[in-house]
Amino acid sequence: MAHEHDHDHHGHDHGDHHHGHAHRSHPYQPDLEEKPLTHFQVMTEAVADLLIEKGIITADELRAMLEAIDAKSPAAGARMVARAWADASFKARMLEDVNRAATELGIDAGGIPIRAVENTDRVHNVIVCTLCSCYPRLLIGLPPDWYKSRAYRSRTVREPRAVLAEFGTTIPDGVELRVHDSTADLRYMVLPARPAGTDGWDEERLAGLVTRDCMIGVTLPKPAG
Amino acid sequence: MSKERADDKTVLRRHHDMGGLPAGPVDPYGAGAEHDYAPWEKRVDAILRLLADSKRRLITTDELRRGIEELGPGAYDEMSYYERWIASVTNNLIEKGVITVDELGRRMAEVAAAWPAGAETLEGSHSGERKR
Amino acid sequence: MSARFAVGETVKVRAAFPPGHLRTPFFIRGKTGRVTAVLGPYRNPEELAYGRSGEPALPLYRVLFATAELWDDFRGAPQDSTVVDVYENWLERA
Numbered sequence: 001m002a003h004e005h006d007h008d009h010h011g012h013d014h015g016d017h018h019h020g021h022a023h024r025s026h027p028y029q030p031d032l033e034e035k036p037l038t039h040f041q042v043m044t045e046a047v048a049d050l051l052i053e054k055g056i057i058t059a060d061e062l063r064a065m066l067e068a069i070d071a072k073s074p075a076a077g078a079r080m081v082a083r084a085w086a087d088a089s090f091k092a093r094m095l096e097d098v099n100r101a102a103t104e105l106g107i108d109a110g111g112i113p114i115r116a117v118e119n120t121d122r123v124h125n126v127i128v129c130t131l132c133s134c135y136p137r138l139l140i141g142l143p144p145d146w147y148k149s150r151a152y153r154s155r156t157v158r159e160p161r162a163v164l165a166e167f168g169t170t171i172p173d174g175v176e177l178r179v180h181d182s183t184a185d186l187r188y189m190v191l192p193a194r195p196a197g198t199d200g201w202d203e204e205r206l207a208g209l210v211t212r213d214c215m216i217g218v219t220l221p222k223p224a225g
Numbered sequence: 226m227s228k229e230r231a232d233d234k235t236v237l238r239r240h241h242d243m244g245g246l247p248a249g250p251v252d253p254y255g256a257g258a259e260h261d262y263a264p265w266e267k268r269v270d271a272i273l274r275l276l277a278d279s280k281r282r283l284i285t286t287d288e289l290r291r292g293i294e295e296l297g298p299g300a301y302d303e304m305s306y307y308e309r310w311i312a313s314v315t316n317n318l319i320e321k322g323v324i325t326v327d328e329l330g331r332r333m334a335e336v337a338a339a340w341p342a343g344a345e346t347l348e349g350s351h352s353g354e355r356k357r
Numbered sequence: 358m359s360a361r362f363a364v365g366e367t368v369k370v371r372a373a374f375p376p377g378h379l380r381t382p383f384f385i386r387g388k389t390g391r392v393t394a395v396l397g398p399y400r401n402p403e404e405l406a407y408g409r410s411g412e413p414a415l416p417l418y419r420v421l422f423a424t425a426e427l428w429d430d431f432r433g434a435p436q437d438s439t440v441v442d443v444y445e446n447w448l449e450r451a
Contacts (some may be wrong), residue, residue: 130244291406
Protein backbone atom coordinates (compact mmCIF):
# COMPACT_ATOMS: atom_id res chain seq x y z
CA MET A 1 0.00 0.00 0.00
CA ALA A 2 1.21 3.47 -0.67
CA HIS A 3 1.73 6.25 1.79
CA GLU A 4 0.93 8.92 -0.74
CA HIS A 5 -0.01 12.00 1.12
CA ASP A 6 -3.03 13.80 -0.20
CA HIS A 7 -2.22 17.49 -0.21
CA ASP A 8 -5.67 18.61 -1.16
CA HIS A 9 -7.03 18.66 2.35
CA HIS A 10 -4.66 21.27 3.65
CA GLY A 11 -4.91 24.98 3.29
CA HIS A 12 -1.24 25.79 3.18
CA ASP A 13 1.12 25.57 0.28
CA HIS A 14 3.37 22.55 0.08
CA GLY A 15 5.44 23.75 -2.78
CA ASP A 16 8.16 25.20 -0.60
CA HIS A 17 9.56 22.09 1.01
CA HIS A 18 12.81 22.26 -0.85
CA HIS A 19 13.58 25.94 -0.98
CA GLY A 20 17.18 26.72 -0.19
CA HIS A 21 18.10 23.09 0.43
CA ALA A 22 19.78 20.31 -1.44
CA HIS A 23 17.33 18.15 -3.32
CA ARG A 24 15.68 15.73 -0.93
CA SER A 25 16.25 12.20 -2.06
CA HIS A 26 12.75 11.13 -1.27
CA PRO A 27 9.51 12.97 -0.63
CA TYR A 28 8.18 13.66 2.80
CA GLN A 29 5.50 11.25 3.76
CA PRO A 30 4.24 13.05 6.82
CA ASP A 31 1.91 11.62 9.39
CA LEU A 32 0.26 14.91 10.11
CA GLU A 33 1.70 17.94 8.36
CA GLU A 34 0.29 20.44 10.81
CA LYS A 35 2.25 18.95 13.70
CA PRO A 36 5.89 19.67 14.38
CA LEU A 37 8.28 16.81 13.78
CA THR A 38 9.64 15.17 16.87
CA HIS A 39 13.37 14.83 17.40
CA PHE A 40 13.23 11.18 16.39
CA GLN A 41 11.07 11.79 13.35
CA VAL A 42 13.67 14.35 12.25
CA MET A 43 16.36 11.75 12.88
CA THR A 44 14.46 9.15 10.85
CA GLU A 45 14.07 11.47 7.88
CA ALA A 46 17.70 12.55 8.01
CA VAL A 47 19.04 9.01 8.31
CA ALA A 48 16.87 7.79 5.44
CA ASP A 49 18.01 10.73 3.33
CA LEU A 50 21.68 10.10 4.00
CA LEU A 51 21.43 6.37 3.37
CA ILE A 52 19.75 6.99 0.02
CA GLU A 53 22.25 9.67 -0.95
CA LYS A 54 25.11 7.38 -0.13
CA GLY A 55 23.56 4.64 -2.25
CA ILE A 56 23.27 2.27 0.69
CA ILE A 57 19.56 1.92 0.14
CA THR A 58 17.38 3.22 -2.66
CA ALA A 59 14.07 5.04 -2.42
CA ASP A 60 12.52 2.17 -4.40
CA GLU A 61 13.81 -0.41 -1.95
CA LEU A 62 12.42 1.62 0.92
CA ARG A 63 9.03 1.88 -0.74
CA ALA A 64 8.98 -1.83 -1.54
CA MET A 65 9.92 -2.74 2.01
CA LEU A 66 7.16 -0.52 3.42
CA GLU A 67 4.70 -2.30 1.17
CA ALA A 68 6.05 -5.67 2.28
CA ILE A 69 5.61 -4.69 5.92
CA ASP A 70 2.04 -3.62 5.25
CA ALA A 71 1.32 -6.82 3.38
CA LYS A 72 2.00 -9.00 6.40
CA SER A 73 -0.94 -9.77 8.64
CA PRO A 74 -2.25 -12.54 10.88
CA ALA A 75 -4.14 -13.89 7.86
CA ALA A 76 -1.08 -15.84 6.71
CA GLY A 77 -0.77 -17.57 10.05
CA ALA A 78 -4.51 -18.19 10.14
CA ARG A 79 -4.33 -19.95 6.77
CA MET A 80 -1.59 -22.19 8.04
CA VAL A 81 -3.50 -23.04 11.20
CA ALA A 82 -6.62 -23.81 9.20
CA ARG A 83 -4.67 -26.08 6.86
CA ALA A 84 -3.11 -27.81 9.86
CA TRP A 85 -6.54 -28.42 11.33
CA ALA A 86 -7.83 -29.86 8.08
CA ASP A 87 -4.76 -31.89 7.10
CA ALA A 88 -2.85 -33.92 9.68
CA SER A 89 0.20 -34.42 7.48
CA PHE A 90 0.47 -30.68 6.87
CA LYS A 91 0.20 -30.15 10.60
CA ALA A 92 3.13 -32.49 11.11
CA ARG A 93 5.18 -30.60 8.55
CA MET A 94 4.21 -27.27 10.11
CA LEU A 95 5.28 -28.45 13.54
CA GLU A 96 8.54 -29.62 12.02
CA ASP A 97 9.33 -26.41 10.07
CA VAL A 98 6.90 -23.50 9.78
CA ASN A 99 8.93 -21.60 7.18
CA ARG A 100 9.11 -24.52 4.81
CA ALA A 101 5.47 -25.52 5.34
CA ALA A 102 4.43 -21.94 4.60
CA THR A 103 5.76 -22.23 1.06
CA GLU A 104 3.16 -24.92 0.39
CA LEU A 105 0.56 -22.17 0.76
CA GLY A 106 2.58 -19.68 -1.25
CA ILE A 107 3.49 -17.80 1.94
CA ASP A 108 6.96 -16.35 2.41
CA ALA A 109 7.63 -16.54 6.14
CA GLY A 110 11.12 -15.13 5.78
CA GLY A 111 14.52 -16.45 6.80
CA ILE A 112 14.24 -16.32 10.58
CA PRO A 113 13.09 -19.75 11.80
CA ILE A 114 9.56 -19.80 13.18
CA ARG A 115 8.44 -22.67 15.36
CA ALA A 116 4.86 -23.62 16.08
CA VAL A 117 3.91 -25.02 19.48
CA GLU A 118 0.73 -27.04 19.61
CA ASN A 119 -2.07 -26.62 22.11
CA THR A 120 -3.58 -29.90 23.27
CA ASP A 121 -6.06 -30.83 25.95
CA ARG A 122 -3.08 -31.16 28.31
CA VAL A 123 -0.91 -28.18 27.32
CA HIS A 124 -1.75 -24.56 26.56
CA ASN A 125 1.08 -22.47 25.13
CA VAL A 126 1.73 -18.74 25.44
CA ILE A 127 4.47 -16.73 23.71
CA VAL A 128 6.42 -13.81 25.14
CA CYS A 129 9.76 -12.13 24.61
CA THR A 130 10.89 -10.80 27.97
CA LEU A 131 14.12 -9.29 26.63
CA CYS A 132 12.71 -7.28 23.74
CA SER A 133 9.72 -8.09 21.53
CA CYS A 134 10.59 -11.03 19.30
CA TYR A 135 7.52 -12.00 17.31
CA PRO A 136 6.94 -13.91 14.07
CA ARG A 137 6.57 -10.65 12.15
CA LEU A 138 7.40 -12.04 8.75
CA LEU A 139 4.49 -14.44 9.01
CA ILE A 140 1.79 -12.60 10.93
CA GLY A 141 2.78 -8.92 10.82
CA LEU A 142 3.66 -6.40 13.50
CA PRO A 143 2.88 -7.13 17.15
CA PRO A 144 0.35 -5.20 19.21
CA ASP A 145 1.71 -2.63 21.65
CA TRP A 146 0.64 -4.68 24.66
CA TYR A 147 2.90 -7.54 23.55
CA LYS A 148 5.86 -5.15 23.73
CA SER A 149 4.78 -3.56 26.99
CA ARG A 150 6.60 -3.79 30.28
CA ALA A 151 3.54 -5.36 31.88
CA TYR A 152 3.30 -8.24 29.41
CA ARG A 153 7.03 -8.86 29.23
CA SER A 154 7.48 -8.80 32.99
CA ARG A 155 4.39 -10.64 34.20
CA THR A 156 3.73 -13.35 31.63
CA VAL A 157 6.64 -15.49 32.81
CA ARG A 158 5.72 -15.00 36.46
CA GLU A 159 1.91 -15.06 36.58
CA PRO A 160 0.70 -16.23 33.17
CA ARG A 161 -2.76 -17.24 34.34
CA ALA A 162 -3.38 -13.78 35.75
CA VAL A 163 -2.20 -12.21 32.51
CA LEU A 164 -4.45 -14.50 30.47
CA ALA A 165 -7.35 -13.60 32.73
CA GLU A 166 -6.97 -10.01 31.54
CA PHE A 167 -7.71 -11.33 28.05
CA GLY A 168 -10.75 -13.13 29.38
CA THR A 169 -8.95 -16.48 29.07
CA THR A 170 -9.10 -19.11 31.78
CA ILE A 171 -7.07 -22.28 31.40
CA PRO A 172 -8.29 -25.21 33.53
CA ASP A 173 -6.14 -26.04 36.54
CA GLY A 174 -5.37 -29.49 35.21
CA VAL A 175 -3.89 -28.13 31.98
CA GLU A 176 -0.21 -27.23 31.85
CA LEU A 177 0.27 -23.57 31.00
CA ARG A 178 3.56 -23.47 29.11
CA VAL A 179 5.13 -20.06 28.54
CA HIS A 180 7.78 -19.75 25.83
CA ASP A 181 10.29 -16.92 26.19
CA SER A 182 11.66 -16.17 22.71
CA THR A 183 15.20 -15.37 23.73
CA ALA A 184 17.23 -16.57 20.77
CA ASP A 185 17.08 -17.02 17.03
CA LEU A 186 13.66 -18.62 16.80
CA ARG A 187 10.29 -16.95 16.77
CA TYR A 188 7.29 -18.76 18.13
CA MET A 189 3.63 -19.05 17.30
CA VAL A 190 0.91 -21.10 18.90
CA LEU A 191 -0.95 -23.70 16.88
CA PRO A 192 -4.27 -23.51 18.73
CA ALA A 193 -6.60 -26.45 19.16
CA ARG A 194 -9.38 -26.77 16.62
CA PRO A 195 -12.67 -25.59 18.10
CA ALA A 196 -15.44 -28.11 18.60
CA GLY A 197 -18.36 -28.16 16.17
CA THR A 198 -16.27 -27.44 13.08
CA ASP A 199 -16.42 -30.83 11.39
CA GLY A 200 -16.57 -30.53 7.64
CA TRP A 201 -15.70 -26.84 7.59
CA ASP A 202 -13.58 -25.71 4.68
CA GLU A 203 -10.24 -24.03 5.29
CA GLU A 204 -11.47 -20.53 4.62
CA ARG A 205 -14.18 -20.90 7.22
CA LEU A 206 -11.75 -22.42 9.69
CA ALA A 207 -9.26 -19.60 9.12
CA GLY A 208 -11.99 -17.16 10.10
CA LEU A 209 -11.81 -18.53 13.64
CA VAL A 210 -8.07 -17.94 13.96
CA THR A 211 -7.16 -14.59 15.49
CA ARG A 212 -3.78 -12.99 16.03
CA ASP A 213 -4.19 -13.33 19.77
CA CYS A 214 -4.83 -17.07 19.69
CA MET A 215 -1.58 -17.49 17.78
CA ILE A 216 0.18 -15.65 20.59
CA GLY A 217 -1.66 -17.89 23.02
CA VAL A 218 -3.39 -15.27 25.14
CA THR A 219 -6.79 -16.31 23.85
CA LEU A 220 -8.44 -19.36 22.29
CA PRO A 221 -9.66 -19.30 18.71
CA LYS A 222 -13.17 -18.04 18.13
CA PRO A 223 -15.79 -20.69 18.86
CA ALA A 224 -17.71 -22.31 16.04
CA GLY A 225 -21.09 -21.15 17.26
CA MET B 226 11.65 -11.41 41.80
CA SER B 227 11.31 -14.33 44.11
CA LYS B 228 14.16 -16.16 45.76
CA GLU B 229 15.85 -12.78 46.25
CA ARG B 230 19.53 -13.13 46.48
CA ALA B 231 21.34 -11.11 49.12
CA ASP B 232 23.23 -9.34 46.36
CA ASP B 233 20.29 -8.96 43.97
CA LYS B 234 20.76 -5.38 42.92
CA THR B 235 19.38 -3.79 39.82
CA VAL B 236 22.91 -3.54 38.44
CA LEU B 237 22.88 -7.30 37.93
CA ARG B 238 20.29 -6.97 35.23
CA ARG B 239 19.88 -4.28 32.60
CA HIS B 240 16.61 -2.49 32.23
CA HIS B 241 15.42 -4.53 29.26
CA ASP B 242 15.81 -7.84 31.14
CA MET B 243 12.48 -7.50 32.84
CA GLY B 244 11.03 -11.01 33.11
CA GLY B 245 9.41 -11.38 36.51
CA LEU B 246 9.67 -7.77 37.65
CA PRO B 247 6.58 -6.19 39.18
CA ALA B 248 4.37 -4.40 36.72
CA GLY B 249 0.84 -3.14 36.34
CA PRO B 250 -1.99 -4.54 34.28
CA VAL B 251 -1.50 -5.49 30.65
CA ASP B 252 -4.96 -4.02 29.95
CA PRO B 253 -4.98 -5.44 26.41
CA TYR B 254 -8.31 -3.95 25.44
CA GLY B 255 -7.67 -0.57 27.00
CA ALA B 256 -6.80 2.74 25.45
CA GLY B 257 -3.05 2.31 25.08
CA ALA B 258 -3.04 -1.34 24.14
CA GLU B 259 -2.70 -0.95 20.40
CA HIS B 260 -2.08 1.81 17.95
CA ASP B 261 -1.91 1.91 14.19
CA TYR B 262 1.74 2.12 13.31
CA ALA B 263 2.57 5.59 11.99
CA PRO B 264 4.29 5.79 8.60
CA TRP B 265 7.50 7.08 10.20
CA GLU B 266 7.55 4.08 12.51
CA LYS B 267 7.19 1.67 9.63
CA ARG B 268 9.95 3.58 7.89
CA VAL B 269 12.26 2.90 10.83
CA ASP B 270 11.36 -0.77 10.60
CA ALA B 271 11.93 -0.78 6.84
CA ILE B 272 15.30 0.94 7.19
CA LEU B 273 16.43 -1.61 9.73
CA ARG B 274 15.29 -4.55 7.61
CA LEU B 275 17.15 -3.20 4.59
CA LEU B 276 20.34 -2.52 6.55
CA ALA B 277 20.24 -6.03 7.98
CA ASP B 278 19.46 -7.85 4.75
CA SER B 279 21.82 -10.17 2.92
CA LYS B 280 22.67 -7.51 0.34
CA ARG B 281 24.03 -5.11 2.92
CA ARG B 282 24.58 -6.90 6.24
CA LEU B 283 25.36 -3.50 7.71
CA ILE B 284 23.69 -4.14 11.06
CA THR B 285 22.50 -7.28 12.82
CA THR B 286 19.47 -7.75 15.04
CA ASP B 287 21.81 -8.19 18.00
CA GLU B 288 23.57 -4.91 17.27
CA LEU B 289 20.17 -3.24 17.19
CA ARG B 290 19.22 -4.87 20.48
CA ARG B 291 22.51 -4.05 22.12
CA GLY B 292 22.15 -0.46 20.99
CA ILE B 293 18.72 -0.27 22.59
CA GLU B 294 19.98 -1.85 25.80
CA GLU B 295 22.75 0.73 25.97
CA LEU B 296 20.34 3.65 25.67
CA GLY B 297 19.92 3.27 29.41
CA PRO B 298 16.92 2.84 31.69
CA GLY B 299 15.54 6.29 30.91
CA ALA B 300 14.98 5.17 27.34
CA TYR B 301 12.01 3.07 28.38
CA ASP B 302 10.41 5.95 30.21
CA GLU B 303 11.17 8.74 27.77
CA MET B 304 11.16 7.09 24.37
CA SER B 305 8.61 5.10 22.43
CA TYR B 306 9.36 1.72 20.86
CA TYR B 307 10.41 2.95 17.45
CA GLU B 308 12.17 5.97 18.90
CA ARG B 309 14.42 3.49 20.66
CA TRP B 310 14.90 1.65 17.37
CA ILE B 311 15.93 4.70 15.36
CA ALA B 312 18.18 5.85 18.18
CA SER B 313 19.92 2.48 18.17
CA VAL B 314 20.16 2.28 14.38
CA THR B 315 21.63 5.76 14.25
CA ASN B 316 24.16 5.08 17.01
CA ASN B 317 25.21 1.91 15.24
CA LEU B 318 25.61 3.69 11.90
CA ILE B 319 27.77 6.32 13.57
CA GLU B 320 29.86 3.70 15.34
CA LYS B 321 30.41 1.90 12.07
CA GLY B 322 31.36 5.06 10.23
CA VAL B 323 28.48 4.76 7.78
CA ILE B 324 27.39 8.28 8.63
CA THR B 325 29.23 10.94 10.52
CA VAL B 326 27.88 12.90 13.43
CA ASP B 327 28.60 16.11 11.52
CA GLU B 328 26.65 15.26 8.40
CA LEU B 329 23.81 13.81 10.44
CA GLY B 330 23.54 16.92 12.55
CA ARG B 331 23.52 19.16 9.50
CA ARG B 332 20.91 17.06 7.73
CA MET B 333 18.71 16.92 10.82
CA ALA B 334 18.83 20.70 11.07
CA GLU B 335 17.86 21.00 7.40
CA VAL B 336 14.99 18.57 7.82
CA ALA B 337 13.71 20.45 10.84
CA ALA B 338 14.01 23.82 9.13
CA ALA B 339 12.24 22.62 5.99
CA TRP B 340 9.24 21.27 7.84
CA PRO B 341 6.31 23.68 7.59
CA ALA B 342 5.23 23.11 11.16
CA GLY B 343 8.77 23.17 12.49
CA ALA B 344 10.31 20.62 14.77
CA GLU B 345 10.49 20.14 18.51
CA THR B 346 13.77 20.54 20.26
CA LEU B 347 15.15 17.92 22.56
CA GLU B 348 14.22 20.07 25.52
CA GLY B 349 10.66 20.56 24.34
CA SER B 350 7.77 18.29 24.99
CA HIS B 351 7.55 15.19 22.85
CA SER B 352 4.55 14.16 20.87
CA GLY B 353 3.40 10.63 20.71
CA GLU B 354 2.75 8.01 23.31
CA ARG B 355 5.25 7.11 26.01
CA LYS B 356 6.16 3.78 27.50
CA ARG B 357 5.49 1.46 24.61
CA MET C 358 26.99 -30.35 15.30
CA SER C 359 28.42 -31.74 18.52
CA ALA C 360 26.06 -30.84 21.32
CA ARG C 361 27.09 -31.25 24.91
CA PHE C 362 23.60 -31.99 26.18
CA ALA C 363 20.82 -34.23 24.95
CA VAL C 364 17.05 -34.09 25.01
CA GLY C 365 15.78 -35.15 28.41
CA GLU C 366 18.94 -34.15 30.20
CA THR C 367 18.78 -31.98 33.32
CA VAL C 368 20.84 -28.82 33.00
CA LYS C 369 21.58 -25.80 35.14
CA VAL C 370 21.87 -22.22 33.95
CA ARG C 371 25.10 -20.61 35.12
CA ALA C 372 24.63 -18.04 37.85
CA ALA C 373 26.89 -15.47 36.23
CA PHE C 374 26.00 -11.79 35.82
CA PRO C 375 28.35 -10.18 33.33
CA PRO C 376 27.51 -6.92 31.60
CA GLY C 377 27.07 -6.85 27.84
CA HIS C 378 24.43 -8.11 25.48
CA LEU C 379 23.05 -11.37 26.81
CA ARG C 380 20.10 -13.47 25.75
CA THR C 381 19.94 -15.50 28.96
CA PRO C 382 17.29 -13.78 31.04
CA PHE C 383 18.02 -12.93 34.65
CA PHE C 384 15.10 -14.96 35.96
CA ILE C 385 16.61 -18.32 34.94
CA ARG C 386 20.18 -17.75 36.12
CA GLY C 387 21.12 -20.48 38.56
CA LYS C 388 17.94 -22.43 37.77
CA THR C 389 17.66 -26.06 36.75
CA GLY C 390 15.56 -27.37 33.90
CA ARG C 391 15.21 -30.15 31.34
CA VAL C 392 16.31 -30.05 27.72
CA THR C 393 13.34 -30.56 25.39
CA ALA C 394 15.05 -29.80 22.08
CA VAL C 395 18.52 -29.30 20.67
CA LEU C 396 18.71 -26.70 17.91
CA GLY C 397 21.25 -24.86 15.86
CA PRO C 398 24.04 -24.16 15.83
CA TYR C 399 23.57 -20.42 16.00
CA ARG C 400 26.19 -17.72 16.18
CA ASN C 401 26.76 -16.21 19.59
CA PRO C 402 24.64 -13.07 20.05
CA GLU C 403 27.02 -11.80 22.74
CA GLU C 404 29.60 -11.34 20.01
CA LEU C 405 27.26 -10.46 17.13
CA ALA C 406 26.14 -7.53 19.22
CA TYR C 407 29.51 -5.90 18.71
CA GLY C 408 29.80 -6.62 15.01
CA ARG C 409 31.97 -9.67 15.50
CA SER C 410 31.41 -13.00 13.80
CA GLY C 411 29.80 -14.81 16.70
CA GLU C 412 31.67 -17.94 15.71
CA PRO C 413 32.04 -20.71 16.55
CA ALA C 414 28.30 -21.13 16.41
CA LEU C 415 26.73 -22.68 19.48
CA PRO C 416 24.11 -25.35 20.01
CA LEU C 417 20.89 -23.85 21.30
CA TYR C 418 18.71 -25.70 23.78
CA ARG C 419 15.05 -25.43 24.60
CA VAL C 420 15.09 -25.76 28.39
CA LEU C 421 11.87 -26.41 30.26
CA PHE C 422 11.58 -25.13 33.82
CA ALA C 423 8.89 -25.82 36.38
CA THR C 424 7.46 -22.33 36.78
CA ALA C 425 6.80 -22.99 40.46
CA GLU C 426 10.54 -23.40 40.93
CA LEU C 427 11.28 -20.05 39.35
CA TRP C 428 9.19 -17.94 41.72
CA ASP C 429 8.60 -18.24 45.46
CA ASP C 430 5.17 -16.70 45.17
CA PHE C 431 3.96 -18.58 42.09
CA ARG C 432 0.22 -19.10 42.25
CA GLY C 433 -0.41 -21.01 39.05
CA ALA C 434 -0.81 -24.75 38.66
CA PRO C 435 2.02 -27.03 39.86
CA GLN C 436 2.50 -28.46 36.38
CA ASP C 437 2.86 -25.06 34.68
CA SER C 438 6.13 -24.65 32.83
CA THR C 439 8.38 -22.07 31.23
CA VAL C 440 10.53 -22.84 28.21
CA VAL C 441 13.51 -20.67 27.38
CA ASP C 442 15.97 -20.98 24.49
CA VAL C 443 19.45 -21.03 26.02
CA TYR C 444 22.81 -21.07 24.24
CA GLU C 445 25.17 -23.86 25.22
CA ASN C 446 27.72 -21.57 26.84
CA TRP C 447 25.21 -20.76 29.57
CA LEU C 448 24.48 -24.35 30.58
CA GLU C 449 26.24 -26.85 32.77
CA ARG C 450 25.37 -30.32 33.98
CA ALA C 451 23.00 -30.26 36.93
